[in-house]
Each structure stands twice: as structure tokens, then as C-alpha cells.
Amino acid sequence: MVRNVAINFIGLILPTFVSLATVPAYIRLVGVERYGVISLVWTLIGYFSILDLGMSMAAQHQIAKAHAAGDADRRARVFWSAVWLNFATGVIGGLSIYFGAFLYTAYVAHSAPALQHEVYRALPWLALAIPIANVSWVFAGAINAMERFGVYNANQTVGTFLFQLLPLGAACFIAPNLQTVIAAAVVARLLAALLLARASFRLLGIRRVDWPQRRVAGGLFRFGGWMLVSSITTMLTDSLDRVLLGAHLGARFVTYYTVPQNLVTRLNMFPNAMVRTLFPRLSAIERGDAHSMVATSLQFLNGVFTPLALFAMLALEPFLHVWIGSDLAVASAPVGRILVIAVWLVGQASVTRILIQSQIDPATAARAGLCQLPFFVALLWYGIERFGPVGAASVVALRSLVDYTVLLWMSRVRAKPIALDMLAHLAFLIAGLVLAYLIDAVNHPVQTIAAALLLALANVEWSLLTRPAVRALASALTQKFIERIQSHLKARSDA
Incomplete structure (x- = not known):
């Protein structure tokens, strides 16, 4: 337990240092106003974590119980039910953020026309980020349920480096505008999600894709709510x-x-x-x-x-x-x-x-x-x-x-x-x-x-x-x- 606490502690510290190191470079490359918009975008996505509906924690709870009982089939049922539910709510959230951000940029935000145009072009990527994040939380919860914190934190750290450095590279070598930076960030999130998915499939012994089950989904909703x-x-x-x-x-x-x-x-x-x-x-x-x-x-x-x-x-x-x-x-x-x-x-x-x-x-x-x-x-x-x-x-x-x-x-x-x-x-x-x-x-x-x-x-x-x-x-x-x-x-x- 002490070793696992130490692993999780290191996993929480590393992203902080990476963020502190990259912020000045971002501001220098994209400018203060664009960096402010990017910060608001990721804050907004953070608020949409509410669409997880507690599913990732509920899945972690149920998978841990099934793992302790040695019930691999139940583990898989819980896992796929949570994945599909979070994907569905993520799609709804993605559509909401697309139209909501469009209306906010058009009628509320006081930005230059050129910057507004950049925001419009970045909106599809922004909408895509929500279901990716939603499904990633289930993958992370499944790995933690198996108490493989080293695997989780290693993948999470790689994902954090990708999320900070890939947009920075895109701004430097492609174009320092919003759509490029946000697109690169979403690609980084997708790569991190794939890493977590691969690790969770391996740890849970997942061999096939299953559909959600109503009874399992109901239990997840009750706990997660x-x-x-x-x-x-x-x-x-x-x-x-x-x-x-x-x-x-x-x-x-x-x-x-x-x-x-x-x-x-x-x-x-x-x-x-x-x-x-x-x-x-x-x-x-x-x-x-x-x-x-x-x-x-x-x-x-x-x-x-x-x-x-x-x-x-x-x-x-x-x-x-x-x-x-x-x-x-x-x-x-x-x-x-x-x-x-x-x-x-x-x-x-x-x-x-x-x-x-x-x-x-x-x-x-x-x-x-x-x-x-x-x-x-x-x-x-x-x-x-x-x-x-x-x-x-x-x-x-x-x-x-x-x-x-x-x-x-x-x-x-x-x-x-x-x-x-x-x-x-x-x-x-x-x-x-x-x-x-x-x-x-x-x-x-x-x-x-x-x-x-x-x-x-x-x-x-x-x-x-x-x-x-x-x-x-x-x-x-x-x-x-x-x-x-x-x-x-x-x-x-x-x-």
C-alpha cells in the first residue's frame, strides 16, 4: 500500500512540473489572448467531466469487487457497460459544447474577427475531445480497480507529456493558431486514451467488444449518481x-x-x-x-x-x-x-x-x-x-x-x-x-x-x-x- 501511495503521489506531481515548464513557451508562441482562449477551452472541458455521471468510479468499484471474486465475465460486463454509457454521454456533451461555444463566441465573447474565425474552425476538435475524455476515465478506473497504479501512472505521464508537447510542436512547426493547437491537443488526448485502452484490455483480459447490459448499467447509474x-x-x-x-x-x-x-x-x-x-x-x-x-x-x-x-x-x-x-x-x-x-x-x-x-x-x-x-x-x-x-x-x-x-x-x-x-x-x-x-x-x-x-x-x-x-x-x-x-x-x- 505504501508503494502504491508513493507511485500515485509521483504520478500527481509530474504533470504539475510539466505544465509549469511549458506555459511560458505557449504564451510566447501563441500570444496572451490565444493562450487565454485555450485555457478557457480546457476549463470548459473540465466542467463537462460532470457527464461522466460517476460512471468511472462506479466501474472501478464494481470491477474491484469482481476481480476479488475472480469473476472475469462480470469484470468485462461492467467494463463495456461503463464504456458505452460514457461514450453516449460524451457524444451528447460534444454536441452541446459545439453549439454552445459557437453561440458564446458569436454573441458574448468580445474577440477580434480573426480570432473568432480560429475558434469556429477549432470547434469540431473541441466537440471530439468530450467523448474521448469520457471514455478515458473508464479505462483509467478499470486499471486502478486492478490496483495496477504503476501501469496507470506510466500511461498517464506519457499522456501528459503528449498533451503538453504535441500542441507546442504543432504551434512551432505548423501554425501558432487556435485550430492547430487544439487539434494537436485532441490528437494527444486520443493517443493517451488508446494507451489506457490497451493497458485496460490487457489487465482485464478483454478479448472482444460487448454491448451494455441493462441490469449492469442500472447498478452503475445508482452508484455513480x-x-x-x-x-x-x-x-x-x-x-x-x-x-x-x-x-x-x-x-x-x-x-x-x-x-x-x-x-x-x-x-x-x-x-x-x-x-x-x-x-x-x-x-x-x-x-x-x-x-x-x-x-x-x-x-x-x-x-x-x-x-x-x-x-x-x-x-x-x-x-x-x-x-x-x-x-x-x-x-x-x-x-x-x-x-x-x-x-x-x-x-x-x-x-x-x-x-x-x-x-x-x-x-x-x-x-x-x-x-x-x-x-x-x-x-x-x-x-x-x-x-x-x-x-x-x-x-x-x-x-x-x-x-x-x-x-x-x-x-x-x-x-x-x-x-x-x-x-x-x-x-x-x-x-x-x-x-x-x-x-x-x-x-x-x-x-x-x-x-x-x-x-x-x-x-x-x-x-x-x-x-x-x-x-x-x-x-x-x-x-x-x-x-x-x-x-x-x-x-x-x-x-
Whole structure:
């Protein structure tokens, strides 16, 4: 499990570096306005991920169960039913985006006539991207259901490189216009989809094409529908803070909030890697084993993620001063420090949520999010009205704590030891928050980093002393590392 978490973590990090490296080249080649249109196009396609209707997660859940039972025929039935359903919804989405983008460009967007013409010529490619993306998610879900995360991330990384570099090459060697860049990007998506398809066919032993089955499709819709509700609720709660902040205080305060938020949410990659690893395994095992696995996973998450969060909290302000300048850093740092706690709590809640989705009922987790939403909006409104961006961040952190508490109660696990472990690590984070306010990080950066390291080490020591599972895991990993070093040294001496 640790190896799979590491593989998924690396798979989440690599695309970030590739994107950062290619953005300046894109802007230089196609210009600021065209790059803005391209960014809006892929954001729009991201919104159309709603057309997946939760099918990829539902397929992953069902395929993992069938694989654990050794039922290859059921695996194939689930796979093809999900593929055809997602292809159908993707075609509908492609037609919608074609006509919708045409009307938007013609009557709403204020673009030069030449740029509008480029958009019109790119629309067929844009429409084609939706069904390709929809079907790709099923292929990815099938591979993850088999817990072959190395295969998935290797193919995904190749696909990311293609998606970033092929359009760049097309802009450089063919023409730096929208239709060329978007066409190359869609071709890259198609090649990535074919790679994922080949891998999923091989892993599932697919030998022929089958049609969807009504009973299987109904089960996928029931499970996937509630997963979709959870996704929509999460999308709303993730964006409401910025929307309400802009409506109350204006764009300047949104910048104070968004800059640290975009930076801090990068920490989510580690719990996301754990969730990706755990979901198929939890779908396949018995309830008692699932509870034990989640309890151990939360201990592991606390033991690894809390020191990272502590270091990020204390190092945030000096980094912001170097990255964006003193004026913006002074306003953004207090917000970012509170959001570190919010991100940490979201990671805890995510693990508990997938236990409910895989073992109990996805409807339970979805209803929990829906019931909290109106209270969150009311508190967010009050927090922004009274305390501005810091108030918004505090409400987001409070909502994350409530969400985690509710999900832990609904998960039917032995909640007391898990909650006590969480509260102990939360106390370290609050201590780090107080320390960050007391230390002048800008004028004493060395002392700040030293304090961050000491507090992180104290948290690691606490985990090792109080949690036998973390201690055993650390011991096993250390032993394996020593054995590999010894084996490498022996091989060198023999050579």
C-alpha cells in the first residue's frame, strides 16, 4: 500500500512540473489572448467531466469487487457497460459544447474577427475531445480497480507529456493558431486514451467488444449518481469562498485569498494519492478488514502529512515574500496558514468518505455534504462580512472539521481512538499557527525554518511513540532501505 501511495503521489506531481515548464513557451508562441482562449477551452472541458455521471468510479468499484471474486465475465460486463454509457454521454456533451461555444463566441465573447474565425474552425476538435475524455476515465478506473497504479501512472505521464508537447510542436512547426493547437491537443488526448485502452484490455483480459447490459448499467447509474452528487457538492464548496469574497469585498481581496489557496492546496496531492490507492482495495475487502485498513491509513496519513503541513505553515510567509512581494505576502500569509489546517482536515475526511462510499452507501456520504451546504454558505457569508479573507479561511477550516466529524460518525468504525489521534495532531497544527504569528518570519527566516523543523520532528516523534502501526511501518521501511543499500554496496564490491 505504501508503494502504491508513493507511485500515485509521483504520478500527481509530474504533470504539475510539466505544465509549469511549458506555459511560458505557449504564451510566447501563441500570444496572451490565444493562450487565454485555450485555457478557457480546457476549463470548459473540465466542467463537462460532470457527464461522466460517476460512471468511472462506479466501474472501478464494481470491477474491484469482481476481480476479488475472480469473476472475469462480470469484470468485462461492467467494463463495456461503463464504456458505452460514457461514450453516449460524451457524444451528447460534444454536441452541446459545439453549439454552445459557437453561440458564446458569436454573441458574448468580445474577440477580434480573426480570432473568432480560429475558434469556429477549432470547434469540431473541441466537440471530439468530450467523448474521448469520457471514455478515458473508464479505462483509467478499470486499471486502478486492478490496483495496477504503476501501469496507470506510466500511461498517464506519457499522456501528459503528449498533451503538453504535441500542441507546442504543432504551434512551432505548423501554425501558432487556435485550430492547430487544439487539434494537436485532441490528437494527444486520443493517443493517451488508446494507451489506457490497451493497458485496460490487457489487465482485464478483454478479448472482444460487448454491448451494455441493462441490469449492469442500472447498478452503475445508482452508484455513480450519488458519487456525482458528492463531486458537485465538493465543487460548490471549493468555489463558494472565492465567489462570496469577490461579491462582498471585490477582486483585490480575492487575490489575497486565491494566491495562498492555490499554493496550499498543492499539499492535497498526498492524501489524494492515498485515496486513489485505497478506493479499489476497500471496495474489494470485507467490512472488518476495511475498518482496520482505514484506521491504519489515517494513522499513517497523520504521521506523514502533519509534519509536512507544519513545515508549510511556518515556511509560507518567507516564501510568499520572495515569490510575490512584501505587500501581497503580508495580506496573504495569515489566510494561507489557516488554509493549511483546512487542507489537512480535508485529507482526513477524504479517507473516511471513501470508506462510506465503498463499504456502506455512496448516498450516505452525498447526503452528508448536501445537509452541510446551507450552513456553510450562511457561516461563510458571516465570516467574510466580519473578518474578510481570514474569516473565509476560518469558516472553510471549521467546515472541514465538521465534515470529518460527521463522516467519521457515519462510517461506523471505532471512532474514539481515531478522533483522539486526529486531535493530538491538530493540537500540533494549532501550536504551529500560534508560533507562526509570534515569529517575525520575514526578518528571521533561519529561525523560522529551524522552528518549523523542530516542531515537525516533535510531531514525528509523537507518532512513533504513541502509534504502534506507524512505528512498525517506519521500522519495516527503514529495514528495507538498509537491505537495499547493503545489496547495492555488495554488488559494487563484487564488481
